[in-house]
Structures are given as C-alpha cells and as structure tokens.
Amino acid sequence: MTNDRLNRRRFLGLSAALFGVAIVPRRVLGGQGYKAPSETITRGVVGTGGQGMGGHVTGPPFTLAVCDVDKNHLAAALKKAGPQAKGYTDFRRVLEHKDIDTVHIATPPHWHALVSIAACDAGKDVLCEKPMHRFIHEGLKVIEAVKRNGRVFQIGTYGRFDDNSRRFRKLVASGLLGTPLTVRVGPAQGYNWKVKMWSGMTVQAPQPVPAELDYEMWLGPAPYKPYHPHRVHGSFRGYWDYDGGGLADMGQHYLDPVQYWLGKDSTSPAEVWADAPWPAHPDACGPWGTITFKYADGTTLILSSGEWGTADPGPFLEGPRGKVFPGGRTDPPGLFDQIAALPNPPGLMDFNRAVVTRQQPGGNADVVHRSCCLMHLANIAIRTGRRLKFDPESFRFVGDEEANRFVNLPVRAPWHL
Numbered sequence: 001m002t003n004d005r006l007n008r009r010r011f012l013g014l015s016a017a018l019f020g021v022a023i024v025p026r027r028v029l030g031g032q033g034y035k036a037p038s039e040t041i042t043r044g045v046v047g048t049g050g051q052g053m054g055g056h057v058t059g060p061p062f063t064l065a066v067c068d069v070d071k072n073h074l075a076a077a078l079k080k081a082g083p084q085a086k087g088y089t090d091f092r093r094v095l096e097h098k099d100i101d102t103v104h105i106a107t108p109p110h111w112h113a114l115v116s117i118a119a120c121d122a123g124k125d126v127l128c129e130k131p132m133h134r135f136i137h138e139g140l141k142v143i144e145a146v147k148r149n150g151r152v153f154q155i156g157t158y159g160r161f162d163d164n165s166r167r168f169r170k171l172v173a174s175g176l177l178g179t180p181l182t183v184r185v186g187p188a189q190g191y192n193w194k195v196k197m198w199s200g201m202t203v204q205a206p207q208p209v210p211a212e213l214d215y216e217m218w219l220g221p222a223p224y225k226p227y228h229p230h231r232v233h234g235s236f237r238g239y240w241d242y243d244g245g246g247l248a249d250m251g252q253h254y255l256d257p258v259q260y261w262l263g264k265d266s267t268s269p270a271e272v273w274a275d276a277p278w279p280a281h282p283d284a285c286g287p288w289g290t291i292t293f294k295y296a297d298g299t300t301l302i303l304s305s306g307e308w309g310t311a312d313p314g315p316f317l318e319g320p321r322g323k324v325f326p327g328g329r330t331d332p333p334g335l336f337d338q339i340a341a342l343p344n345p346p347g348l349m350d351f352n353r354a355v356v357t358r359q360q361p362g363g364n365a366d367v368v369h370r371s372c373c374l375m376h377l378a379n380i381a382i383r384t385g386r387r388l389k390f391d392p393e394s395f396r397f398v399g400d401e402e403a404n405r406f407v408n409l410p411v412r413a414p415w416h417l
Helices: 002-019 050-055 071-081 091-095 109-121 136-149 163-174 215-219 245-262 351-357 365-384
Strands: 043-046 063-067 086-088 102-105 125-128 153-155 182-185 271-275 290-294 300-304 317-319 322-324 388-391
Touching: 043 091, 050 071, 063 071, 063 091, 071 086, 086 091, 091 109, 102 109, 109 125, 109 136, 125 351, 136 365, 153 365, 163 245, 182 245, 245 300, 245 365, 271 365, 290 365, 365 388
Parallel strands: 043 063, 043 102, 063 086, 102 125, 125 153, 182 300
Antiparallel strands: 182 317, 271 290, 271 388, 290 300, 317 322
C-alpha cells in the first residue's frame, strides 16, 4: 500500500533519530539499471496494490508478469510494467513462466506462505513482504520449501542491514552492558505501533462485492466472511483472518533488527504476556497496552503501544552496567566509542546478490521466521488473556492447547499447506 511505503520511509528516518546515526538503505529491490553479472534478474509480482506498485512492479525489462485479483490494480500494474508483461488474476499462472527468476509477493499476509511455498516448488526465488506468515506453523512450511528446493528467500524488511544495527550488535556482543538485557520498543523510544489505525470494525453490514474484485480468490485460504470494503485493501490489517493489527504490520520492521543484534536469530522467547482488554474480539484486532517477552537467558523485550494503558518510559536498551537512550546517548557516556575498534560483524547479503551467488540473504527464512513469531506470540497472548510459556524448539506452547490452536490454524479448502 502507499501508506506502507511511506511507513517504511518513516521507519528509516525514525531509526536515524532514535540512534543518532545516518542510515542509508541498501538497494535490495533491484530496479531499473540493475543487472546481475551474467543476466537480468526477472520477476513476477503477485499482489499489485500500493506496496506492490511502490516497491516491486518495475518497468521493462524486469517485470515479466503481474497478478492481482482486483482488475483495477492489475490494469495499473500492466501499464507500469510495460508491454513485455503478462497479467493474471491467478498467481499460479505467474509460476508457469520459465523466464521468471524471482517472485515478489505483496499480497495480504494470509497469502504470503502459500504463494511463497508454491513459488519455491516452481523453482523461483522469493522476495516476500512482511509479515512472513499469518500463523507460526506456516513459517515452518516455508522454511521446508526453501530448503527442499534450494531457493533463495528474503523478507521485505531491511533494518538489520544498516550500519546502526551492526553498532548495536557489537555493543551487545562486547558485554559492556552486562546481562540480562532489557529492550523497550514503544512511543517513549520513538516507535509508533499504529494500534488504532489498524483496529478492525466489530460491526459490519454485508455489502455487494465490487465488479472488479474476485473476492473469493482474495479470501483464498482465509475463512469465509461476507464482503465489506473495510476487510480488503489496506484496512485488512485490522482483522485476525488476514493479518494481526499494528503488531503484525510494523513488528518485523521494528523487531527484526532487535532480534539480530541481540543474537536471537536461532531462538524465541520462553514466556510472553500482554496487558490488553479481554476478551479480545474474535474477528477484529483491537487495542493493547504492553507486551512482555522473556527469553530463557533472562533477556526481556517490552513493547508499548501508548494507545491503551501506560507506556513504558524506560531507556531503549539497558543492562546492569549501562543504558542506551533515544538519540544515541549512553550511560555511562562513550559506550559506542569503546567498541569502535572492535571488528565489525560479517556483512549481510542482499536479495539480488544472493540470487546470483545462490547463498541466503540477511533476511532469510530461518531468521525472519523467528522475528515473525514474536508478533504471533504477542497476539496469541492478547487473544488468550494470560501468561504463556513457549518452547522455542518445538514452536508449541507448554501445557496450553487453547494457545496451541493459534499456532496451526485451519486453511480453507481447496487451499492447503
């Protein structure tokens, strides 16, 4: 969506303001003028709404096929892509193209995993918008498909790639802050979770489906609900069936870098609990106040919305021996100066380079599945209304079958994982 494109820009600016450093986004989406050493990397784009048009549909010669279930979106994408591009309303037709190297997925999240898996099985590399999946079990299936087919996979969020993330990774690894660490991500630290913006409507009168929209295909694997314009395009983020509110919208932007520099790419929290109204609405995402995650080593991650309850005003990052505040100030002063001479962590490969070298990029399926799980754990805590224990190895809640029902949700036939 156009709003999501602007939010990505605001996020990059926010990071610069929060940490007091300049951030230059890496050129990870290719675009006109980019060529691989031996060939042009061609793409098919599935989902051509605002975000698809903003970051994925390009002009000749890159985009060879576009797909959208809204005929107006599809027409606009074909006009932008150029005469070499073919247009479809069924993503499976895109995957039949032998001349397409990569599939870019910019659909609503309830389609992300299914299209990613199908693209991998069709021999395509995948660049998928965030969040990686709608429920935890889907992420495991995407990882399986990537490995089974030897494909390259990158999620559409790049905070872990910038120089600032490397600085924080060095600071955490240095041990100067001590352990355990606490990270706070909320309005007091400069983050906007957009809770009210992406809350769903709890009362809806069914309306006729517009002629240009194939609503049945738009729903796809999601449960059938009567059409209402607030359920589709943009505002779909406010409904559990398709996304997860502001948590799922902004979570991978905000938390994927945190996960990287905390060194948590191979694990998940052992406990999660939420301060939020309960019971949560069964269909519409709603308000929440704070979400608290605790890892097995004592690391604590606190999310605050600032739109319900009381936000946590503490420093962005702290340990027993030091703190880091928005703007880059540290207590004691000069913590970043002390790590300047330490070796930088290895660089992270971007998507296009990974496609050429056949290596996994920085935001690959294994690591972004973990950051995506954070949002799902938070939303499951909101929906169950209790403190939950989670096993990071089995991806199951301990002794709570109600919570585990959210781990692997039903998929509407004929679609399946």
